[in-house]
Structures are given as C-alpha cells and as structure tokens.
Amino acid sequence: MLVYNDMILLDLVGPLTAFNMLQADVRLIARSMQPIIPDVRIPIAPTDTFETSPTSLDVLFVPGGLKGTLDAIRDDKTISFVKERGATAGLVTSVCTGSLLLGAAGLLSGYHATSHWYVRDLLAQMGAIVRKDRVVVDRNRITGGGVTAGIDFGLTIAARMAGEEAAKRIQLLIEYDPKPPFEAGSPEHAGTTLVDDVLARRKQLLAEAAIVVEAAGTALRSR
C-alpha cells in the first residue's frame, strides 16, 4: 500500500482492515521513512521506502486524497515506483483519486477504471475507459470510487484473494450492512445544489487536477 502526505486515511484503512483479516503481509510504502500526515492529521509511519519495498507485490494499492495525489503525480520518484511495481504486481489497485496516480504511471491505458466522482472523467486523458461503478474490475486492474468505496473494494479484493466465503466472513465481522442516514452519496442522489456547492469549494484544486492530469496524459502519449 502506497502512503503519501495528504492521502485520505479512510481510503487506506477500509481496504487495510480487509487485508489484515486475510492475514496478509501488509507494507505501507512511502518515499521515505518520515511519518505521513494524512487528511485527519494522525501521523502514519511507513514500514518501507521505495528502496526497501519488496520488488514483487501480490497487490499494489494506491489510496486517494486529491491534493496529495496531485503532488505524488508530480513526483518522478513516486511515478517511477508505481510504474515499476505495477508492471509486475498481481493486482494493480486503487481507491478514490488513487486511480489518477495509476493512470499517470501509464497503468490504466486501455483499462476500464473509476475514481472519485469529481475527477472520474479525467481518467480518460490517460487512456482509461471511464466507468461509474463503485468498484471496477478489468483483468488485474481493480479501482474503487471515492473514499468509502474502499470498503466495497476491500471485500472485492478479499474475494479474489481468498474466496467468497472469506470475503463474506469479513463483511459479517465488520458488520457491513450499510444504512446511510441520508441519500446524498453520489452526485445523482445528492442533487445539483449540493454538487455545485462541493465543486465550488474544491474549485481551485479541481482546476489544478485538470492541469496536472493533462500534463500527465501528454507525457504518456509522447513516450
């Protein structure tokens, strides 16, 4: 699991909880061993750097968090790591805006994929075929939607790694029988007023995302 500053901790912890219940050997891999500061400001200590990370990974996972994802895309060292490990990993996966990083590393070209709803369409610029589903499986690429999609994603991966019974056992243990108190979890359900409000509050960051992704797409095509 790649970790980076300004990632959304919930993006990581949803899938991590499922992986942990599978007794997987989980590594939190970062640019350096310095603690990562995620959205919720709890410092997270990496277990490995790009240099000490195992060279062959069963699963490469990239969490999201738009500000942090954009910084990571602009960092050649991070892109190189994701590209290299992604080339040999059993599964190449992400939740939320993490798919933009996979895309920028050239790992989603020709693959169906998804992302957080507010940047999903940008994936097309890096050759992906954009899908709206909560979890999108295309060969060994598995991408999830925004933040909480990490739980649905984690169960999907668990089923793939350990079988449906194991995944269902995890679902029962984490009592994943969701009953959201409101119906505002997708742009379609939330309605235009709320969507416009969220987009307005993220205006600058989304404009930056468009520029960063366009540059990443251009770089990919010129290779």
Next chain:
Amino acid sequence: MLVYNDMILLDLVGPLTAFNMLQADVRLIARSMQPIIPDVRIPIAPTDTFETSPTSLDVLFVPGGLKGTLDAIRDDKTISFVKERGATAGLVTSVCTGSLLLGAAGLLSGYHATSHWYVRDLLAQMGAIVRKDRVVVDRNRITGGGVTAGIDFGLTIAARMAGEEAAKRIQLLIEYDPKPPFEAGSPEHAGTTLVDDVLARRKQLLAEAAIVVEAAGTALRSR
C-alpha cells in the same frame, strides 16, 4: 475520542473523517502518551492523556475492538475517565463494542443502545435497552453497530452538530453510496453457517466478554 490498544482502527477513522470535515478540534485521548497499537498494527499517537484531556467535551467517543474493550473495562483508570467525562459531555457516543465500555461506566443505564451484533445482547446486563438498529439515538447517547456502522454514525453526529446539509455534503465528499459486493453484513443476511463459523472462531473471546460484562453489571448494581 478515546483510543486504546487493540481497538479497531476503522471504528475510529470512519467517525474521525466526518468530525475532521466539520473542522472539529479532535483529541485522541489515551491512558498514556505511548502509541496505541490497533488491530491493523499501525501505531497511533495519542494527543492527550486522561490528565491533559479537556474536562468538558462536546462529544465523548469510544471505538470498539472486543479484546481491547474488555481490557479497557477491567482498567479502573479508563472506566473512571469515561464515567467522569461522560457525565458532562454534550454527546456520549460509541461504535461497535465501544458501547460495552460506556455501559460498564454506567452511562447506558436506562438508555436504548446498540453494539457489534455478536455482543449486543450483553448491553442489557448494564441496564441498557438493546436495539438492533445500525445507529441508535436516545437523548444524548448515540451508539453505532459493528465497525463500518461508524460511517453511518459519523454522518448522524455531523447532522446533529452542524445540520443536515453539512452531513449530506460530507456524505457526497466521501462518496458514501454503498454497494456491498455480497449480502453478508448482518447475522440475518449472512445465514447461520457463516454466523456459527464467526462465533466459533471468537468463542474464547466471547466467553471472556460474557464474564467481564457480568462482573461490570454486578459492580454497577452494587453501587
């Protein structure tokens, strides 16, 4: 937010993500400043001890994680802290087995409350009226079901603290439009084979829970 060893990190991070989006002043309060080791083995640094914690809390929150909850119930210092802060907190809340700790501190006597499905019924021994709902609100006591109920819980608290529009905005930002790949998130949906399997694997811990909660209930009634 109380934090303790063997807590389930996802219990904490679901609500924390919502609180953080409300720009709340969040404290992670522990017995000491030593890092907490949760289920997923990522060390979490407390921000406050019982001694340095603010005396008046808008929200007291207790996460779950059965092994850790039982240890915490047996720790007089933790029970005293929860009892004292719970007496004056604006909202007294928990997710998952955290409600057993609230119960043991005498904070759920006469209140409707819930917990993780596999220990829910034990709440009655501490005077609570057991409910099966995912999030149970009774006056200023708000308790959630197992692990992932923390997200529904977080949105419920957000609505209470900042209004329904703010809660819906958070729901849209964290794209909480759940689509579990399986239907096994409650004992009713999972079926008896899977439920029996989970109970068998937790047999010793559940037996321990029955003993610890019985002792806590007896202690409460003798006061």
